[in-house]
Amino acid sequence: MIPPTRDHITGLVLAGGLGRRMGGVDKGLSRLGDEPLVAHILRRLAPQVGPLIINANQNHDIYAGFGRPVIGDRIEGYAGPLAGLEAGLAACTTPYLVTAPCDSPFLPADLVSRLAESLTAHKASIAVARTGDQLHPVFCLIRTDELPDLQAFVNAGGRRMEAWLKRLRWVPCPFDDCPDAFANINTPDELRAHQAGDTAR
Secondary structure, three states, X not given: OOOOOHHHEXXXXXXXXXXXXXXXXXXXXXXXXXXXXXHHHHHHHHHHOOOEEEEEOOOHHHHHOOOOOEEOOOOOOOOOHHHHHHHHXXXXXXXXXXXXXXXXXXXXXXXXXXXXXXXXXXXXXXXXXXXXXXXXXXXXXXXXXXXXXXXXXXXXXXXXXXXXXXXOOEEEEEOOOOXXXXXXXXXXXXXXXXXXXXXXX
């Protein structure tokens, strides 16, 4: 099998959280350097995918200003990344969806191609980034026909990505050569620590 090309993959930026550890502010709109975090993600992810959409549950008008469709969770109660993934899969018009969180502005330039190669080589339905022993479930490439299983899982009360993975044929994709690319920014202190030039990575 040949790995899917970018035209067959929709990108989904997950920006639907409440930003509790960021002091309750909308994390994707927090500024790193001269731009909001979400702008860094969009710039890095856009060349790797075809369509690109944003999952957000507040400030829709601001997110729409980045020129991409904005979708909210369809599951009530800020149910976490799986709710954003469910909304993204439901809106997706391509055979594959790749996700990235709004708080990891240094994501690899070859994230999608490497995930696609792993998924295809192992005939899996989802490939998940891994560095060392650390999985990064919010960096994943998934076949969109897994939407019904995800819906069944969340409708039964499931909320943890790792628990849902166990239901699927999934494969970890190693990124041990670039562990810093998955650094995320969860707190004001972390945001301040990454100011002053880190966006050049």
